[in-house]
Amino acid sequence: MNKPIGVIDSGVGGLTVAHEIMRQLPNEKLIYVGDTKRCPYGSRPRKEVISYTLEMVNFLLQKDIKMIVIACNTATAFTLKILQQKLLIPVIGVIQSGARAAINVTNTNHIAVIGTEGTIKSSAYQNALTNINQRIHVTPLACPLFVPMVEKGIFTGNQATSIVTDCLNPLKGQRDLDTLILGCTHYPLIEKTIQHVMGQHVQLVSSSEETARETSVILDVYQMMNKVTQNQSHEFYTTGNLNIFKQISHTLFNEEIDNLKTVTIEKVALS
Amino acid sequence: MNKPIGVIDSGVGGLTVAHEIMRQLPNEKLIYVGDTKRCPYGSRPRKEVISYTLEMVNFLLQKDIKMIVIACNTATAFTLKILQQKLLIPVIGVIQSGARAAINVTNTNHIAVIGTEGTIKSSAYQNALTNINQRIHVTPLACPLFVPMVEKGIFTGNQATSIVTDCLNPLKGQRDLDTLILGCTHYPLIEKTIQHVMGQHVQLVSSSEETARETSVILDVYQMMNKVTQNQSHEFYTTGNLNIFKQISHTLFNEEIDNLKTVTIEKVALS
DSSP: OOOOEEEEESSSTTHHHHHHHHHHOTTOOEEEEEOGGGOOOTTSOHHHHHHHHHHHHHHHHTTTOSEEEEOOHHHHHHHHHHHHHHOSSOEEESHHHHHHHHHHHOSSSEEEEEEOHHHHHHTHHHHHHHHHOTTOEEEEEEOTTHHHHHHTTOOSSHHHHHHHHHHHHHHHTOTTOOEEEEOSTTGGGGHHHHHHHHOTTSEEEEHHHHHHHHHHHHHHHTTOOOOOOOOOOOEEEESSOHHHHHHHHHHHHSSOOSSEEEOOHHHHHHO | OOOOEEEEESSSTTHHHHHHHHHHOTTOOEEEEEOGGGOOOTTSOHHHHHHHHHHHHHHHHTTTOSEEEEOOHHHHHHHHHHHHHHOSSOEEESHHHHHHHHHHHOSSSEEEEEEOHHHHHHTHHHHHHHHHOTTOEEEEEEOTTHHHHHHTTOOSSHHHHHHHHHHHHHHHTOTTOOEEEEOSTTGGGGHHHHHHHHOTTSEEEEHHHHHHHHHHHHHHHTTOOOOOOOOOOOEEEESSOHHHHHHHHHHHHSSOOSSEEEOOHHHHHHO
C-alpha cells in the first residue's frame, strides 16, 4: 500500500525512530512532525501532552497516512491507548516495543530503564515490563542531563563520558543486571558512550530500533506493506527551529534532509 | 484475554518456539500440536502440507484458541497466507519474523539463511527478505544433516562440531556476511555449536525467539494479552511417538512436560 507512515515526536529525538524505519523499511514513505517549539513534553501536564499530540495526529490524518508511530516516550505514555481507540488506522508507540525487546534478550530478568524524569516518573516502562512478566525486576533511572547534552551535539569524547558515567553510576553495582533500555529517543545518539560506560556484559536495547521493527510487523499483519521500491521523498515538518533539525539529521543520516519545512503551531492545530 | 494460544508444528522443532513464548509471555497458556507421525513436512508436496496443517488448525479451533503460531518453516511457507485469509483470529509464522529480525541486525545487508532443503528450495526466506528490502544480498544454504543430528540428541561435542563445520563451510568465505538466520526450528538446539563454527562476528538470528516476540506484538495490537499471572497448564499433543517429545522437551525445559498426550491423526483430521 503506497500511503505514507506518519511519525510524531515532541522534537528531534524521534528522528532516530524515523531513521531506523527508513533503514529497515526502505520501500516506505514517511511524514514526520516534530513539535520542536513546544518541546520538551516530559515536564508538561498529561492533558497538555494529549492535546498537543492530537494536534499533530490531525495534521497527519489530512495527509492520508496508513499508520501512526508515536516516536516520543512521554506522548506514548499518555496517548497511545486513546489513539488506538480513536483511530481506524494502526497506532504504535515506543514503550511497549522497548519492553518486549528487553524481555527477549534478558537472561537474568533484571532490566534497567533510563529515560527523562517524565518518562521514569510515569512508570510506563515499569508497567509495560511487569504487565508482560511479573517476575521481571526493573531498575528505573532518570538521566535529566542526557537530552540537553545531545541537543548540544555532544555524543562522544571526555565530556560525554564524564556526564554519562556520573548519571549511570547507580546502575554500576546492580546485581545480575544484564539489559538496559534506552527509554528516550535521544539516547541512541550516545549509545556508544553508554555501552562503553556500562561494559559489554550489559545489552543495550534501543526503543527506536525496536519500534521500527514492530512497524514492520504491523504493516505485515494489516497487509499494508509497500512492496514497490521507489525513490522515496520523505517529508519532515517542525513547528520550531530548523537548525537543530538540520544538525541532528545530518548526524543521523549523514546528509541534509531535503523536504524539511516549518509548520506553524496554528496550522498543526487547525488541520 | 484468558484463552490459549495454539502452536502447530510438523513435529518437535516447534517446541523451541513454544519454549520461547513460555519464557517471554509467562501469563499465556499454550496448546501445542506436533504432527510427529507425518514429520518431516519438508519433502512433502505443497497440497499435502496444506491439508495436514489445516487438520491441526481445525483440532485447535475446537479448543477456543485466540491466535495461531505456525512454528514450522515448511508449513509457514505453504499455508500462512491461506490461514490469514481463512481465519478470524490472528495467525503468524516463523519466516517473516526471522527475516525482519535479520534486517534489523545486519549492517552489511548480506544475510545468510540455513534451513532444510524444502525451506531453502521454497525461497520463502529469500522472498521475505527482498520483499522488505531489495538491496539485501541473501546467501541460502540447505543443511540436510542438522535435523537428523538434533533428533538423535546430538547438540554439542566433536561430532556436532564436525558436521556443522562441514555443512557451513560454503558460508565461511562469504564477503561481508554478518548475519545468519537459523531458518529451522530445530537449529536453536545447536545454536552454540553454530556460533562457535561461524565465529563471533556473525550474528545468529533465531526464528523461534523472534516469533515469540512477534506473538507478543500481535497480542498487544489485538488487545488480547493475558495480564493475569496464573499457574499455567500448557497442553501438548503429538500424533506420534512420545519418546522424542519427552527427550527434546527435557533438553529445552529442563523438566518433563506434564500435560503430554498422544492424539491420533484421525482425531486431528476429524476435529
